[in-house]
């Protein structure tokens with residue numbers, strides 16, 4: 001196995017086909033990975049049901065599927081993290097058995113998970129060397145710094161090897177994870193929803209890296225829920241639905257988004273939303289000249305004012321890290337407000353006990369669903385009662401009525417299609433999309449009169465996104481005020497009645513959205529504002545504005 | 548992940564470990580723990596055999612010495628009683644990831660509080676038992692609570708590490724009690740207080756031997772009732788009350804708890820106080836049920852530290868704590884009977900190691916495969 005691997009590294013894919021793989025048709029590039037009949041069963045779910053999957057050398061292969069379809073499971077099997085119940089894995093024509101990620105990486109397969117596994121207090125180089133046999137002593141780290149910097153240059157992965165992980169942005173940390181895999185000699189790279197956590201510019205950077213990697217003979221498996229990305233980056237696409245393959249290696253150029261969507265969900269999906277005209281009511285949320293600092297103690301909100309009325313959805317557009325998340329935290333009472341205030345129904349909520357907001361009809365879908373929005377080792381039931389355990393019927397005096405809680409969880413499980421064996425399952429075992437549903441179910445079930453939703457559709461599949469959009473619109477119909485913070489411009493334009501654009505914690509302007517169609521001038525204007533041009537300085541023809 | 552290969556040949560039996568992805572059924576941890584104790588006894592037996600002893604005879608002796616007849620069983624329970632309460636104390640703090648290692652000091656302060664009622668005296672010696680005992684329990688509960696509240700408050704308000712502050716308070720507690728025992732309440736210069744009047748002692752089974760002859764010589768005292776009631780109450784608090792839900796949520800993910808509007812500062816103080824109070828109740832039970840006078844040495848016997856171990860072994864489960872405490876009570880008791888006296892300590896150690904190692908089985912699954920090896 002080892003020799004074969006070395007030969008492979010030393011030759012380009014085409015030569016390799018000639019030297020090592022004489023049986024295959026010379027026209028076809030060789031298969032980098034071939035998974036046959038993979039079965040993986042979890043208690044109560046068949047996550048992979050006889051899945052066949054082929055990856056050609058030198059291609060970018062997108063893996064699509066609904067939440068809980070089994071994509072991460074399949075890739076975790078390939079990366080040696082889980083063991084399949086049945087089926088075989090061939091890497092470059094050789095059948096292999098992986099019993100640990102170490103085996104997989106030895107075979108050249110490296111996976112970048114959605115949750116990074118880096119040590120925050122150590123430098124990039126130290127993290128990359130972690131777990132390797134060399135160097136035996138931590139001397140001459142500079143040499144390794146250099147090696148890693150060179151490797152980074154080769155693939156366009158810019159990151160300073162000497163910085164500590166905690167100082168890096170999410171995008172940079174992802175590059176470190178990629179470098180880690182490349183340093184270990186991976187030539188098949190599996191990326192589980194890599195773009196979900198990235199800002200738009202970072203996504204472009206990642207795509208360039210992926211292109212340069214395949215140009216140098218590597219192959220990439222790319223999991224994503226964003227169909228437009230898939231069309232722009234992937235060579236071929238495979239689709240999973242409920243553990244089964246519904247499309248296997250179709251060329252990405254030939255299929256439309258609509259077709260992909262229906263392959264994933266098994267029915268027609270409305271990609272456009274149906275937003276009815278509505279006259280907004282009185283002001284529910286009023287943010288006045290709010291100033292706040294971020295975790296590092298630097299100013300991140302610098303005098304932000306905005307309002308949301310009953311029965312309207314107001315979007316906040318901005319490049320990630322321009323104060324959106326901090327704004328939501330100030331409103332929820334989770335971050336100190338240095339100056340100014342946020343009012344809910346005329347009553348102050350900033351710098352006030354979080355519980356006040358919860359008890360006065362505020363619901364909050366936080367950006368970080370694993371660290372803030374849920375408690376991983378507690379059950380689905382314990383997680384859905386987080387906001388209403390103080391009220392009957394869940395609360396009975398100072399006790400909890402566990403049967404009422406279980407019943408409530410059961411109802412939400414049915415109503416929101418949460419796929420989980422039982423409501424006693426700890427939520428750390430849920431797929432990303434299902435966890436998001438648990439949080440949304442909890443936040444919406446309280447019939448809020450005001451809702452802040454930060455990236456509510458991140459990591460959700462098209463079908464689920466459609467569902468969330470419908471839910472948000474239902475909130476609007478029910479006269480709730482909704483503040484929607486999202487990095488997806490199309491989503492913002494489709495759902496919002498008005499959009500505020502913020503940049504470095506300052507208001508760049510407010511735009512009224514009339515039609516649901518993303519219109520070019522509007523998009524361009526928002527794009528300019530997102531990069532720091534105030535609305536007054538933009539000359540827009542025809543686009544409806546509002547001062 | 549580790550892998551053992553029995554033999555490098557083709558078709559060899561391989562044992563693989565893979566992370567356990569599902570939640571094992573409820574009986575599984577219990578079965579694994581029992582298995583671990585069994586393995587520990589075998590290992591201990593081997594050691595005994597090597598040192599020239601007869602393991603079967605030794606075990607039979609230990610069993611007889613701690614469970615053999617109703618008399619020693621009663622003694623075992625007496626030993627287990629303070630441990631139940633200190634372990635409960637540790638379990639509630641640990642549940643919120645508050646590392647209270649000051650149960651020892653809280654225990655002693657509890658004993659002091661109960662003694663103060665008798666010796667100060669806050670109540671005249673002829674007070675009835677029905678008033679004396681509750682007053683003493685309350686005083687001990689309160690003193691232990693204060694001793695837990697101090698590190699809790701420092702942690703909550705000033706982020707002072709509770710491990711250090713609760714540990715330091717142990718030493719203060721011992722010195723404090725010594726001061727009273729050697730000075731103010733000393734009985735004729737001896738390092739102990741006068742004996743408590745009978746009304747101020749917890750009744751023992753043997754006290755009723757006149758009406759029920761079977762109870763003759765049995766030292767089990769009413770402190771056991773404190774322990775059992777406390778365990779049941781704690782079970783309800785943790786798994787069935789709103790407060791317990793908050794504790795579990797904070798323990799698992801404090802950021803989510805904050806997001807749910809839970810007051811972490813307040814809960815830190817309250818949980819540390821409750822933890823101290825439970826340990827203090829242990830002190831009450833020991834001083835009023837066994838020692839029956841204030842005296843440092845028998846109270847300062849490490850019950851607080853044993854409680855830490857027992858709480859972990861019982862996986863912080865209040866009802867499991869009762870069983871594990873009885874096991875530890877038996878080993879302590881046997882320790883006095885067996886020569887060399889190191890044997891029960893060694894067995895205790897081996898059981899501990901095996902139980903901790905068995906935790907591994909709860910997180911990993913073993914897979915036996917017969918497959919080709921490279």
Ligand SMILES: Nc1ncnc2c1ncn2[C@@H]1O[C@H](COP(=O)(O)OP(=O)(O)OP(=O)(O)O)[C@@H](O)[C@H]1O
Nearest residue numbers: 042047067068069070071072073429431432433568
């Ligand atoms: N460790 C586990 N234990 C139990 N069930 C699991 C485990 N991991 C995944 N599952 C279940 O297997 C199914 C497939 O999960 P998987 O994580 O592969 O989905 P996915 O396609 O990656 O979804 P998403 O897009 O939401 O991330 C889900 O129903 C999930 O709940």
Ligand SMILES: [Mg+2]
Nearest residue numbers: 071072431432
């Ligand atoms: Mg996934």
